[in-house]
Amino acid sequence: MASSPRVKGFAHERELARRLWKEGFAVVRAPASGAKTKRVIYPDITAIYKKVVLVIEVKVFSKPRDAYIEERKIRRLVEFAERAGGKALVAIKFIGSGEWRLVDVKGLELTPSGYYRIPKSLIYGGIKLEELIERVKKGLEF
Amino acid sequence: MASSPRVKGFAHERELARRLWKEGFAVVRAPASGAKTKRVIYPDITAIYKKVVLVIEVKVFSKPRDAYIEERKIRRLVEFAERAGGKALVAIKFIGSGEWRLVDVKGLELTPSGYYRIPKSLIYGGIKLEELIERVKKGLEF
Helix, strand or coil, X not given: CCXXXXXXXXXXXXXXXXXXXXXXXXXXXXXCCCCCCCCCCCCCEEEEECCEEEEEXXXXXXXXXXXXXXXXXXXXXXXXXXXXXXXXXXXEEECCCCCEEXXXXXXXXXXXXXXXXXXXXXXXXXXXXXXXXXXXXXXXXX | CXXXXXXXXXXXXXXXXXXXXXXXXXXXXXXXXXXXXXXXXXXXXXXXXXXXXXXXXXXXXCCCCCEEEEHHHHHHHHHHHHHHCCEEEEEEEECCCCCEEEEECCCCEECCCCEEEECHHHHHCCEEHHHHHHHHHCCCCC
C-alpha cells in the first residue's frame, strides 16, 4: 500500500525531531490533526536548546523548486515564535540528498493569492541543519 | 455516557493550555498517546514566554490528598526541562475550587515503590497559577 503524502510528511518531521533530540534539544512535535486540535495550528516542531527556541514548519521536496506556504500558517508560526521569544523557520528537506536547509520566515514574500513564497534561491541560501545546530549549541547568532 | 478519567484529564489540560495561551504564552500540548508516540514521553504542556520555558505534568484531584507520579515520567520531565533550560513543574488542579497550584519537581521524594510523592502540604504550599503567570511575565524568579 502506498503511503499518502501526509503520512510521508510525518516521517520526515519525525526524522528531524529525532535528529534535534539526539543533539540535545528538547523537542515537541505537533499533535496529529484531529477534530479537537484543528482549531489550533501548532508548529510542526518546537525545539528548544537552553532557552533558544526554534519554531519550525516542515516542507519536503523531491526536486528543487520554489516553496509556497499558506499565509495563516506563517502568521501563526510567527505569532508562536514571538510569544516564545524564539525564531520562526521553515525546514526544507530534499529527498534524494536528504539534506535539510532552514529559512527564516522574515523576508518571505506574500503572493497576491495568499501564499508566502520561498524562492529556490532563498532555499539554497538557507542555513544547513548541521550548521544551525552547531551555532545554536555554541550560542551564536544564526 | 460518562467520560473516562483520561478524557476528563485532557479537558483540564486543555483548560490550562488555553489560560496560558490567553496570557501570552506559546503553548504546545502533548500529542494524544497513540502507537507511534508511546515510545516518547512528552510533557503534558510545554509553555514558553519570552524564553522562559515551563515543562508541565498535569494532575487533577477531587479532594485534597498526596499525589504520586511515576518515576520515569518525572525523569523525562526533568530531562526535557534541562535540555530546554526551563523548569519542570507539576500542575495540580482541585476540582471544585478550580484552583491550580504548581509544584517544582525538585525536592520531590522517591518512594520505594518507584513513585515520586508530592505531599498534600507541598501542594498547598505550591505557587498559584495566577501568581506564577505574573512572576514569569515580570521576569521574576518563581
